[in-house]
Amino acid sequence: MVEAGVQGFTGHQEFEAHLRTVLENSVASLEMFDPDFSVFPLGAADVDAALRHFLRRGGHLRLAMHSSGHIERYYPRFLTLLRDYSHRIECRVTGRNLHQLTDSFCIGDEVHIVRRFHSDHMRGEAAFHTPQAAEISAERFRGIWAESLPGLHATTTGL
Incomplete structure (x- = not known):
């Protein structure tokens, strides 16, 4: 179990470690927002395993983004996860x-958070419990x- 409190971070590795936590x-x-999720390791095998475990236990995942193109091009594992757990994952795309x-x-559960202050930089903070x-x-x-x-569907037709 992770200790309660707030911790700052300034690098990609720290961000990813806090995200995994x-x-x-x-x-x-789990509720996530990012312009395109290009720095989120959604295509990594261990993140896929953690998300599958979370979803199998009954969790719900919601992603909001400006553009889904990066996920569609570079995260086939996440697209498979979306297909396998379409009843527990919702993705939405913002308007202009x-x-x-x-x-x-x-x-996570409205008590854990990892947040970057600006999507162009890796500076941010993480807080647990x-x-x-x-x-x-x-x-x-x-x-x-x-x-x-609604956007980024489990199939190309959105079904």
């Missing part, structure tokens, strides 16, 4: 009115989700 410590929900949003985060650290981003995610449209 959020995935491993989440039970019911939200493309000015440049932060990036993953929230700290609901108040995830509260603003969780509210932000709900707003983004409400303003986004």
